[in-house]
Amino acid sequence: MTTTSMQTVRYDDRIVRWFVCATVLWGIVGMLVGVILALQMAWPAANIGEYLTFGRLRPLHTNAVIFAFAGNAIFAAVYYSTQRLLKTRMAHGALSWTHFWGWQAIIVSAAITLPLGLTQSKEYAELEWPIDIAIAVVWVVFAVNFFWTLKKRREKHIYVAIWFYIATIVTVAILHIVNSLAIPAGLFKSYSVFAGSHDALIQWWYGHNAVAFFLTTPFLGLMYYFLPKAANRPVFSYKLSIVHFWSLVFLYIWAGPHHLHYTALPEWATTLGMVFSVMLWMPSWGGMINGLFTLRGAWHKLRDDAVLKFFVVGITFYGMSTFEGPMMSIKSVNALSHYTDWTIAHVHSGALGWNGFIAFGMIYWLLPKLWKTEIWSKGMANLHFWIGTIGILLYIVAMYSAGVTQGLMWRAFDETGRLAYPDFVETVVQLVPMYWVRVLGGCLYFIGVLLGGVNMVMTVLKSPGRLEDTEVQVPAPDWKPDVRISSNIDDTLNSLEAATKSGRHRLLEGWPLVFTVLTVAGISIGSVVEIVPMLLVRSNVPTIRSVTPYTALELEGRDLYIREGCVGCHSQMIRPFRDEIERYGEYSKPGEGVYEHPFLWGSKRTGPDLARLGTKYPHLWHVRHMEDPRSTTPPSLMPAYPHLLSNTLDLGSTQTKLDRMAMLGVPYSIEEINDAEATARAQANEIADEVVAQGGPDGLADKEIVALVAYLQRLGTDIKKREGGASADLGGQ
Amino acid sequence: MFRELMQTAGLQMWAEIGLVAFCVAFGAVVAYVLHMTPKEASDAARIPLEDEEVTR
Numbered sequence A: 001m002t003t004t005s006m007q008t009v010r011y012d013d014r015i016v017r018w019f020v021c022a023t024v025l026w027g028i029v030g031m032l033v034g035v036i037l038a039l040q041m042a043w044p045a046a047n048i049g050e051y052l053t054f055g056r057l058r059p060l061h062t063n064a065v066i067f068a069f070a071g072n073a074i075f076a077a078v079y080y081s082t083q084r085l086l087k088t089r090m091a092h093g094a095l096s097w098t099h100f101w102g103w104q105a106i107i108v109s110a111a112i113t114l115p116l117g118l119t120q121s122k123e124y125a126e127l128e129w130p131i132d133i134a135i136a137v138v139w140v141v142f143a144v145n146f147f148w149t150l151k152k153r154r155e156k157h158i159y160v161a162i163w164f165y166i167a168t169i170v171t172v173a174i175l176h177i178v179n180s181l182a183i184p185a186g187l188f189k190s191y192s193v194f195a196g197s198h199d200a201l202i203q204w205w206y207g208h209n210a211v212a213f214f215l216t217t218p219f220l221g222l223m224y225y226f227l228p229k230a231a232n233r234p235v236f237s238y239k240l241s242i243v244h245f246w247s248l249v250f251l252y253i254w255a256g257p258h259h260l261h262y263t264a265l266p267e268w269a270t271t272l273g274m275v276f277s278v279m280l281w282m283p284s285w286g287g288m289i290n291g292l293f294t295l296r297g298a299w300h301k302l303r304d305d306a307v308l309k310f311f312v313v314g315i316t317f318y319g320m321s322t323f324e325g326p327m328m329s330i331k332s333v334n335a336l337s338h339y340t341d342w343t344i345a346h347v348h349s350g351a352l353g354w355n356g357f358i359a360f361g362m363i364y365w366l367l368p369k370l371w372k373t374e375i376w377s378k379g380m381a382n383l384h385f386w387i388g389t390i391g392i393l394l395y396i397v398a399m400y401s402a403g404v405t406q407g408l409m410w411r412a413f414d415e416t417g418r419l420a421y422p423d424f425v426e427t428v429v430q431l432v433p434m435y436w437v438r439v440l441g442g443c444l445y446f447i448g449v450l451l452g453g454v455n456m457v458m459t460v461l462k463s464p465g466r467l468e469d470t471e472v473q474v475p476a477p478d479w480k481p482d483v484r485i486s487s488n489i490d491d492t493l494n495s496l497e498a499a500t501k502s503g504r505h506r507l508l509e510g511w512p513l514v515f516t517v518l519t520v521a522g523i524s525i526g527s528v529v530e531i532v533p534m535l536l537v538r539s540n541v542p543t544i545r546s547v548t549p550y551t552a553l554e555l556e557g558r559d560l561y562i563r564e565g566c567v568g569c570h571s572q573m574i575r576p577f578r579d580e581i582e583r584y585g586e587y588s589k590p591g592e593g594v595y596e597h598p599f600l601w602g603s604k605r606t607g608p609d610l611a612r613l614g615t616k617y618p619h620l621w622h623v624r625h626m627e628d629p630r631s632t633t634p635p636s637l638m639p640a641y642p643h644l645l646s647n648t649l650d651l652g653s654t655q656t657k658l659d660r661m662a663m664l665g666v667p668y669s670i671e672e673i674n675d676a677e678a679t680a681r682a683q684a685n686e687i688a689d690e691v692v693a694q695g696g697p698d699g700l701a702d703k704e705i706v707a708l709v710a711y712l713q714r715l716g717t718d719i720k721k722r723e724g725g726a727s728a729d730l731g732g733q
Numbered sequence B: 001m002f003r004e005l006m007q008t009a010g011l012q013m014w015a016e017i018g019l020v021a022f023c024v025a026f027g028a029v030v031a032y033v034l035h036m037t038p039k040e041a042s043d044a045a046r047i048p049l050e051d052e053e054v055t056r
Helices: A014-042 A054-086 A093-113 A129-151 A160-179 A196-214 A217-231 A238-252 A256-260 A267-293 A299-303 A306-328 A331-337 A341-371 A378-411 A424-429 A432-461 A489-501 A512-540 A552-563 A578-584 A619-627 A654-663 A670-674 A676-693 A704-714 A718-724 B002-008 B012-035 B038-050
Strands: A006-010 A182-184 A190-192 A471-475
Touching: A014 A054, A014 A093, A014 A341, A014 A432, A054 A093, A054 A129, A054 A160, A054 A196, A054 A217, A054 A341, A054 B038, A093 A129, A129 A160, A129 A182, A160 A196, A160 A217, A160 A238, A160 A512, A182 A654, A190 A654, A196 A217, A196 A238, A196 A256, A196 A512, A217 A238, A217 A267, A217 A306, A217 A341, A217 B038, A238 A267, A238 A512, A238 B012, A238 B038, A256 A267, A267 A306, A299 A306, A306 A331, A306 A341, A306 A378, A331 A341, A331 A378, A341 A378, A341 A432, A378 A424, A378 A432, A378 A578, A512 B012, A552 A654, A552 A676, A552 A704, A619 A676, A619 A704, A654 A670, A654 A676, A670 A676, A676 A704
Parallel strands: none
Antiparallel strands: A006 A471, A182 A190
C-alpha cells in the first residue's frame, strides 16, 4: 500500500438533507412556542387551558430550541463535514437512520409529555426517565456511527472540527447520564437520586456544560468547517484553533457553580466557578478572533452573501456572550443579575445570535449543495438576516433593561432603611412595557425563520428530481499503520517501527482513541474535583433537626408544583443579602434541602421567592390566588390555575412515592408509607374545612388544590419551629 | 455555618489540583503547537478546502 492509488467515495447526502429539514421544522416549532411564552409574560390571558400555561410550555421551548433545532443542526453539520473531512462515507446507513428517527421520536415525545406536565423539573433535563433512556440509546448509536467512521477514515490528520465533535459526543453522554440519575416512581414519574445542594450542584454542572458542549463546541466545530468553505480560504490560524480547543474543553467544565453564587453552596466551589469562568474569556475570544480573521481579504463578499453575513454576526454574538458570561459570573455582578431578565438577555444573545445565525448560515450554504440547485431567493435570505438581526437587538435591549431595572428595584432601600418597593408586584409592573418589546423582537426573529423555511421549501421544490450522492475520488490512505501481530516477531517489530516513524507530531491525531481518552480525562478532572468533594462531605451537610420530611399530602402538592412548572417563575432560595432577608425572611440553609429530591431552587424570579412562603397567607388566599391571581393581586402576571380546583386529587401512587423517597434516604417509617393515602386524605379534609371556615367554597377536599396549599403552607416553616422547641438546632456552628 | 464547615474541611486542595492539572495540560498543548511546522499547520488548515477539489 505505498503507491497513491485513487479510491471512489460516495458521501451520504440524504441523511444530511433530512437533518437540515428537521432543523428548520423544529426551529419554527420551538421559536413559535417562544413567541407564545413572550406573549404570556406580557399578557397573562394568553395562558390558555390546563396544558398550555407558561410553566409547562417553557421547558417545551427550551428543549425544542436546544435539542430539536440546535441538535438537528449539529447533526446535519456533523454528518456533512465528518464524511468530507475524513474522506469516507458514514460507517453505517442503518445507524445514521436509527439516529435520525430515534432523535425525532424523542422530540415528539417531549412535545407530548411536557405540556402534560410530565417533568423531572431540572432545567434542560426535564424529560422523564423512559425518554432519558431513549436519549442515551440514540446518543450511543450516534457515537458508534461516528467513531466507526473515524476508524474508517482516509485522511490521516484529524481536522480541528472533528476534535470539537469528539468532545461533544463524549461529554454530552457523561453529563446526560449523571444528571439523569433518578429513581422511578411510576412510568412517568421519578425522583432525582440527589437532594438539595447536591442536586443543585450536579444540575448546574450539567446545565452549564450543556451550554458548553451542546451549544458551543459543536457549533465551533461547525464554524471551523463551514466558515473556511464559505469564505473560500483556510482558517486564520490553525495553531490558535488547537490552543483554543484544549483550553475551552479544560476550562468550561469547571464553570458550572457560577450559576449558584450566594446560595447554599460552599464558597470555594463558587469561587472556583468564578475564576474558571473568567479564564474562559480568553479561549472564547481566541475562537472569535480566529473566526473573524478567517474572512481577511473577503470582507467585500459580505455585501451580497447572506451566508457570510450570518456567520459574521453569529461569531460576533459569540464574542459578546462569551465576554458577558464571565462578567456575570463575577460575584458582585451576579448578585445583581441573578434571577432577573438579564440572564434571559444573555442566553438569547447566545441562542438567537450565535446558535441561530450560525445554523442558518450553514443551512443557506448547504441548500444549493445538497439539492443541487441555486437558492430560490437570495433577496429573501438577506431579508431573513436583517429582520433577524433587528429582532435580536430589540429582544436583548428590552431584556437588559428589564433585568437591570428589576435587579435594582429589588435591592433599593429608602432613606428610612426600608425596602423602597416592598410589594414584589410593583417591580413586575415596571417590566410589562419591556415584555411587549420582547414580543415584537421575538416576532421579527420568528418571521425571519419563517422566511428561511419558505426559501428552503421553494429551493427543494426546484431541485432536479433524483438527487445522487456526491461522489469523489480520494487518495487511498497510504499512512495507515499496518501493524499486525504476525507469528514472525521481526515482521511485527518492523511494522510497529514504521507506524511510529510517521512523525511524533501527528501521533496524537493518528490515534483517535488516545485523543478521546485525553478529552474524557480533561473533562473528568474538572467534574470530579467539583462534584466529589461535595458528595464526600454529604454527612457534613448540617442536618437541622427541626427539618422533617413532607407529609404525604405535601409531597403530592410538591409534585403538582413540579408538574405545573412553577419553578420556571419562582425561586426557593433566599440569598444572604440584606434586601432579600428583609423581603422574604431568613436566608436559605443547605440543611433545609436534605429531603428535596429534586431541588427546586429555580433560576428566575418572575414572581417572588417562595422559600419562606408558609403561613404568610391564609389557605383561602391561596385558593383564590391560584384560581385567578388577578383576584387577589390585580396587576399579577401569573397564569390562572382554575383546573386545580376542579381536577380530582389522585392519591393512587402516594404510597409508592413515599416508598421511593424512603429508598433515597428520606426517613419515612413503614407505617407512614403504608398509611400514606389515609393520612393524606385526613390532612386534605382538614385544609378543605379551614377553607370553608374562612368563607371559601365547599367541596375542595378531594381536589388537587388542597395538596398544593398544603405544600405552599409548609414551605420554609421547619426552621421556624426551632424557635418554639428547644430540641432543634441548626448544627454545624 | 455550612460555608465555614466546608472551609475547614481542607477541600481547597481540590481546587489547587484542578489549577495544576489545567496548567500542565495547557503547557503541553502550547508545546505541541510550537512543535508544529508551518507546513503541517497550513496543510491541516486546508483540509476542509480540499474535499471538493477532487470531485470527478
